[in-house]
Amino acid sequence: MSKALDGVRVLDMTHVQSGPTCTQLLAWLGADVIKVERPGTGDITRQQLRDLPDVDSLYFTMLNGNKRSITLDTKAEAGREIFSRLIQACDVMVENFAPGALDRMGFTWERIQELNPRMIYASVKGFGPGAYEDCKVYENVAQCTGGAASTTGFDDGPPLVTGAQIGDSGTGLHLALGIVSALYQRVTTGRGQRVVCAMQDGVLNLCRVKLRDQQRLAHGSLTEYPQYPNGVFTDECPRAGNASGGGQPGWAVKCKGGGANDYIYVIIQPQGWAPLMQAIGREELIDDPEWATPAARLPKLDQCFALIEQWTQTRSKFEVMEALNALNVPCGPILSMKEIAEDESLRRTGTVVEVEHPTRGKYLTVGNPIKMSDSVTEVLPSPLLGAHTEAVLGGLLGLSPEEIAQARAEGAV
Ligand code: CAO
Numbered sequence: 001m002s003k004a005l006d007g008v009r010v011l012d013m014t015h016v017q018s019g020p021t022c023t024q025l026l027a028w029l030g031a032d033v034i035k036v037e038r039p040g041t042g043d044i045t046r047q048q049l050r051d052l053p054d055v056d057s058l059y060f061t062m063l064n065g066n067k068r069s070i071t072l073d074t075k076a077e078a079g080r081e082i083f084s085r086l087i088q089a090c091d092v093m094v095e096n097f098a099p100g101a102l103d104r105m106g107f108t109w110e111r112i113q114e115l116n117p118r119m120i121y122a123s124v125k126g127f128g129p130g131a132y133e134d135c136k137v138y139e140n141v142a143q144c145t146g147g148a149a150s151t152t153g154f155d156d157g158p159p160l161v162t163g164a165q166i167g168d169s170g171t172g173l174h175l176a177l178g179i180v181s182a183l184y185q186r187v188t189t190g191r192g193q194r195v196v197c198a199m200q201d202g203v204l205n206l207c208r209v210k211l212r213d214q215q216r217l218a219h220g221s222l223t224e225y226p227q228y229p230n231g232v233f234t235d236e237c238p239r240a241g242n243a244s245g246g247g248q249p250g251w252a253v254k255c256k257g258g259g260a261n262d263y264i265y266v267i268i269q270p271q272g273w274a275p276l277m278q279a280i281g282r283e284e285l286i287d288d289p290e291w292a293t294p295a296a297r298l299p300k301l302d303q304c305f306a307l308i309e310q311w312t313q314t315r316s317k318f319e320v321m322e323a324l325n326a327l328n329v330p331c332g333p334i335l336s337m338k339e340i341a342e343d344e345s346l347r348r349t350g351t352v353v354e355v356e357h358p359t360r361g362k363y364l365t366v367g368n369p370i371k372m373s374d375s376v377t378e379v380l381p382s383p384l385l386g387a388h389t390e391a392v393l394g395g396l397l398g399l400s401p402e403e404i405a406q407a408r409a410e411g412a413v
Helices: 018-028 077-089 109-115 139-145 168-189 199-206 208-219 270-279 294-312 317-326 337-342 344-348 389-396 401-409
Strands: 009-013 032-037 068-071 092-095 120-125 194-198 250-254 263-267 331-333 352-357 361-366
Touching: 009 018, 009 077, 018 032, 018 092, 018 120, 018 168, 032 077, 068 389, 077 109, 077 389, 077 401, 092 168, 120 168, 139 168, 139 199, 168 194, 168 199, 194 199, 199 208, 250 294, 263 294, 263 317, 270 294, 270 317, 317 331, 344 352, 389 401
Parallel strands: 009 032, 009 092, 032 068, 092 120, 120 194
Antiparallel strands: 250 263, 263 331, 352 361
């Protein structure tokens, strides 16, 4: 079966997480992704957070599946020459180095266009143009500067970063969309283009609802926030704890077991009030004017969820899930990573995949969350460092074994 991005060749200069997320997606969609790594060391994450000695870390393997790896010192003269030829042979180049790194190697956007006018040159940077444009940025810095940390956590606690990698993987996703759009536009223009995503912008895009709430503050309290009606609102969007970000109230309530993740998130739609009250044995509140309407409940959402929690604490989160789903009440158990890793339906859909790696053996990874009927993803292991150097330099660029040996002797490969 063909793949959506068959025939697209990606020169992958990415490292750590944001860029590799993007290029792994492109590889899952069928692109030939050639990861260029520094001879000897490669992507720094091969060695970071290792769980096994001398084996590529899970950090690396879970972000670099389905790619090919070549080693190339793009600062050495012979390396630069080979790199120029790779630019000519590829459709897309992706990088997420600190600002200016590619320019310092001699590969400015102008030079890249000279080498290949059809090239789509995509980058992740920490910030867009402005005061911080030269700064290096990691995940949590982006979460803090993009509005996520100030709006996450409880009102009486410090700002919190979230476990979801919205700065790195989130920006990688945005970049992938930019790249495929540029490929589509190239069909008609014949030209490549520059695609840049700043991590601050990517995080802010995912925090859109919080900028919405910031503006609503000018016109009164945020009535769905736990601070309403008794807390204090300032002129800055506060942290909302576990309150729902949407128009229907929600909260995480405790379930039987008392463990760290024995909770279920329950949403009270207007039409869900009656079945919920029936389920918990409080039928008298269904038509009670003090409780019956969303407006009546708004000032006492904490009491609403306390009532529901009295009932959920007598059942496991999975029993509650079953009971409330039967009543069409939106809810979801708080699943631990252990539970997700063992979840059979996620295995069946290929969202959690077991992969066989040449030196690590079996490991679990998250497969492609995008399911397409005509471009099915087969998740393959990440490559060993430089595993495809000969194949790419010989097969793609036509270098002879002697030329490759010479480049290797010079330390360029
Ligand atoms: N051959 C020769 N040199 C190479 C090379 C290769 N194949 N691959 C990388 N290098 C060089 C780069 O050119 C750069 O050299 P200079 O500093 O001399 O220009 C150097 O390796 C390291 O690049 P870096 O500055 O990007 O790396 P760092 O570890 O210091 O910083 C990071 C890491 C992530 C903070 C930075 O790359 C960054 O801000 N990137 C943009 C934002 C981003 O993507 N962040 C996500 C990180 S994941 O949490």
